[in-house]
Amino acid sequence: MTNLNLLRKALGSHFTSRSATPNHGLPVFFRQSSRFFSTEGEQSPPESSANSFLDTSETAGLVYGKLYGITRNVLKTDIVNLLEGCNLSLDDVKVEYNRSFTPTSMMMQFPSWKAYDNAFRVIGRRGRMYRLERADRSQWDLLSPYNGKIILLQGIPRNAALDDVERFLSGCDYDATSINMFFRASIPEPIRMATVLFPSPTQAMHAFLTKNRGFCLNNQILMRVLQ
Template identity: 55%
Template sequence: MVLKGREIKPKGSVYGRVSNITKFTTKSDIINFLEGCNLDPRNLKVEYTRTYLPKSMMVEFPSRAAYDAAVKSINRKGRLFNMIKADKAQWDITAPYDGKAGIPRNALIDDVERFLSGCQYDSSSIQMFVRPTDQGPIRMALVRFPSQALAMHAYITKNRGFCLNNQITLQVLH
């Protein structure tokens, strides 16, 4: 927009969607890759498929200049990731999973609590549900941890453990 010979730049957040991420890509990886954009983990949300595989990462840039710096950074570093501009509505509908771990389960809530004994988590947050897969439906649980560090502690100490004679696979959702 031009007004009396001066350009007025819009202020506020600009949103982008970073694709080509893998299940091992973390928020820290994206923050380091987009250096100089003034980002922190609260500016990122991971988008997951129905089976909780990461498909992209939504990024909230504090300004248009930060978004432009990110585009330049991606071009300069060889396009390891791709980024397109996104709407605020897309940012708003992306659920943040900070500190949650998905646990495929064949158990009751009491069994999940026993499995997670010794870990610090919010016991009132346990959500259990069924996900359809090609091999048939699997039962899963989402558990909220107070921090990402405590979720990683549960992953390190409990992943591949057994609950009701079934091996449990944990996944930390960002």
């Protein structure tokens, strides 16, 4: 009986040690598995980085907008001052005119999406008479900037010659080869106009101040500086 009991003890300890091995092994496996899945779950920061990359509101790059609601008396400086803090300069604004040189909108070039969004908020808060919409780079490229160097003359007599316009502008510094005369539809009859290029905005403004509402032959000439 003693030998039998010893045999049973030996067999019992053998099975106990074998069964203990899986019991200790399984928790280790699951602990390793949990660490593996935990590591995979911790890889969300790269995904967040990708999302921030797709969010272009903070990304540098030129963004274009078109401002509607402007009138003939609105200057580029008025809009730049209105959008102070949006990193706009006068070179970042172009005025769009129709065939009769009536301003229809202003194109603006923003340095980033953040600047555009800021301008959108400012206009909604302070410039409710205006409306800002997104525009394409192609629209910006098609517009010729006048930059305050070109003056529009309106009301030139039908029988006026080039020499008559030059006499009207006597005393002003301008490019005589740039004078371009044309007709535009008006009521009750077409109106004759001309555009003239000046070396600088200062000289164009001087001509406007000294010659506006002067007479060419018997017609009073209205002048306007194109932006």
